[in-house]
Amino acid sequence: MFRALGERLCYSFAMRTLVLYVSKTGNTLKYAEEIAHAVHADLLPARKFKPKMIAEYDTIVFGGWVMGNQIRGLDKFLVHYPQMKEKNILIFSCGMSMVTQQTRADMISSNILDLYHVRYYQLRGSFDYQKLGPIQKLLMNNSLRLVANDPNASAEQQALLAIKDTPIHYYDTEGVNKIISVLHRLETVVEVEEVK
Numbered sequence: 001m002f003r004a005l006g007e008r009l010c011y012s013f014a015m016r017t018l019v020l021y022v023s024k025t026g027n028t029l030k031y032a033e034e035i036a037h038a039v040h041a042d043l044l045p046a047r048k049f050k051p052k053m054i055a056e057y058d059t060i061v062f063g064g065w066v067m068g069n070q071i072r073g074l075d076k077f078l079v080h081y082p083q084m085k086e087k088n089i090l091i092f093s094c095g096m097s098m099v100t101q102q103t104r105a106d107m108i109s110s111n112i113l114d115l116y117h118v119r120y121y122q123l124r125g126s127f128d129y130q131k132l133g134p135i136q137k138l139l140m141n142n143s144l145r146l147v148a149n150d151p152n153a154s155a156e157q158q159a160l161l162a163i164k165d166t167p168i169h170y171y172d173t174e175g176v177n178k179i180i181s182v183l184h185r186l187e188t189v190v191e192v193e194e195v196k
């Protein structure tokens, strides 16, 4: 698309974006769908991602649900980081924890995100203990036991102990809009001299 800009012409390329997701109960998928729809990106479950796809995109967004502070599937995705250094990489997590400076710092540290040149966004999703399968209930109970026995557990962690009786229904519209607006701003604009 050409657009007059004073003495110059401005040529803007449509950025090619891929949105990958790992979702167990649909919350991460909902965020991934909204992002992909807003920026006309391709949407794919992360298990179908192949390294040869990297060359086709300028930007890759990876969203994963959180279990035990780990973003599911992120390690497998970041194995390919050396081939993605020239790309824009955005990562978002979807967990039940409240989003605070502390929980964000914990997520960055638990997922060793400081090692990579990526943008990270922490989104809050829904959680309903009664809807979990037996294995997830068992894992959840183990996590809650760890928090209950940890004298250094933060107030946010302790608040999670009520999670079995209190389902969380959350959709972070502000958070997802922030990701979308960053993606819009990443659109590449190259200025070229006007030819008369």
Ligand SMILES: Cc1cc2nc3c(=O)[nH]c(=O)nc-3n(C[C@H](O)[C@H](O)[C@H](O)COP(=O)(O)O)c2cc1C
Residues within 6 Å of the ligand: 022, 023, 024, 025, 026, 027, 028, 029, 065, 066, 067, 068, 069, 070, 094, 095, 096, 097, 124, 125, 126, 127, 128, 132, 136, 137, 139, 140, 143
């Ligand atoms: C076994 C288990 C462990 C979890 N651990 C965490 C956690 O450490 N931190 C967190 O924020 N959310 C945790 N969650 C909540 C999920 O991340 C949350 O429900 C998320 O919305 C699920 O996303 P999905 O619907 O895309 O699968 C846990 C959920 C389960 C079942």
